[in-house]
Amino acid sequence: MxxxxxxxxxxxxxxxxxxxxxxxxxxxxxxxxxxxxxxxxxxxxxxxxxxxxxxxxxxxxxxxxxxxxxxxxxxxxxxxxxxxxxxxxxxxxxxxxxxxxxxxxxxxxxxxxxxxxxxxxxxxxxxxxxxxxxxxxxxxxxxxxxxxxxxxxxxxxxxxxxxxxxQGRGCVPLKADPIEGIRLPAGGRAQVDVVFEGYPQYPIELVTANVGCPPGWTCTDGRVRIETPDAKPSQITLRCEKAGSAPIFWDTRVVDDDGVKSPPVRHWVQCIRRPGGTVASPAVPDGVEAATAG
Incomplete structure (x- = not known):
């Protein structure tokens, strides 16, 4: 210059x-x-x-x-x-x-x-x-x-x-920890912790996007809003309903009020057919309409 x-x-x-x-x-x-x-x-x-x-x-x-x-x-x-x-x-x-x-x-x-x-x-x-x-x-x-x-x-x-x-805090970029896969029977649901590090600006959202849905199934994305740091634990709820046995794959990330996005974390849900012909369905993040088999 x-x-x-x-x-x-x-x-x-x-x-x-x-x-x-x-x-x-x-x-x-x-x-x-x-x-x-x-x-x-x-x-x-x-x-x-x-x-x-x-x-x-x-x-x-x-x-x-x-x-x-x-x-x-x-x-x-x-x-x-x-x-x-x-x-x-x-x-x-x-x-x-x-x-x-x-x-x-x-x-x-x-x-x-x-x-x-x-x-x-x-x-x-x-x-x-x-x-x-x-x-x-x-x-x-x-x-x-x-x-x-x-x-x-x-x-x-x-x-x-x-x-x-x-505040005496250093460089800790927003990052979600790995999420373990789960197995669910028909009609089952489970809460999954989303543990993360960093200093997001609240409110934050836990955003779950489907990245692997079995053919003929409908798998719906979901969001969970968390208003304050004290509103713990940070969890999403996954469930299985009326479909066959198959794995489903999801990416979950944390998005803060400034638009900061953690890298997506890949995880899976295995829906399991019950003995005797009862079946399980796609797992769906809680707070959205349940998925249905095609």
Whole structure:
């Protein structure tokens, strides 16, 4: 990015805080070609210090000569442990939010913050992270930056990363544990625990989708809504009714109120024909119309 594109902050601060030249005129009487650029960079953390901010996020787009370079990055100051932890959290939850958004499942978000000496972070007295949301020099990234869905996901990720950092919680992406298969007789039902890790935004839904229904059977998807973290246990109910013996396969995932989706967990139900000709039917997630044999 050209230096003249980054000089808005110091002038805005000068207009609002003319009595604080130490913020917007940090270079004093020094004259050199990049002075305005450097003062603009410095004015941002110096303003945060003046305001007594708890944290500083510097929200940028990125730009390089190679138009193929893509993705979301973060930069922190070397040697500052809290900044590194915060940067990791922010990237973790930006990845979670962005890649759960429709059309952005493969959008690249780096795992680790870059540790580089940057004025925005170096002069901050509080934890400070430069967030590079995407590359405006990459056509795909540039389109994403104009998409409200992408922009919302990035900022929700920053907010979640900081909120959990303040709570002493690290990077734990939403993930459901494996679900054991079950066997059910005709007319039988069973409650199945859906155990998961992560920090979803409530209310959440346990979403079960059929991925393997025997020929001639009708297998219906289901949803279970859980309003609060205290509304435990997190369970789905599966049942068998009027059909033959066969296995049925389901994918279950957790979806939170921000749209974060855990990877689907595959599990099965074996419906069993009772002795003497009585039969069992497809298993159906509770809360939806029962499946019937064709």
């Amino acid at each position: 050209q230096p003249w594109l980054q000089m808005a902050a110091r002038y805005a601060i000068k207009e609002r805080l003319p009595e604080n030249p130490d913020i917007w005129n940090s270079k004093g009487d020094r004259i050199y070609p990049r002075r305005d650029y450097d003062e603009d960079i410095n004015s941002r953390p110096l303003l945060a210090n003046h305001l007594g901010a708890d944290v500083a996020f510097h929200l940028h787009t990125n730009g390089v000569d190679n138009a193929a370079v893509s993705g979301t990055r973060a930069v922190v100051q070397p040697g500052r442990g809290d900044d590194l932890l915060l940067g990791r959290n922010v990237l973790c939850y930006m990845r979670e939010l962005i890649q759960s958004s429709e059309g952005y499942g493969e959008f690249p978000v780096v795992e680790e913050p870059f540790q580089e000496d940057k004025g925005e972070n170096r002069l901050s007295r509080m934890p400070s992270v430069i967030v590079e949301m995407a590359f405006h020099t990459n056509p795909v990234d540039a389109a994403a930056l104009r998409d409200p869905l992408f922009r919302t996901a990035t900022m929700k990720g920053v907010e979640k990363g900081y909120r959990l950092f303040r």
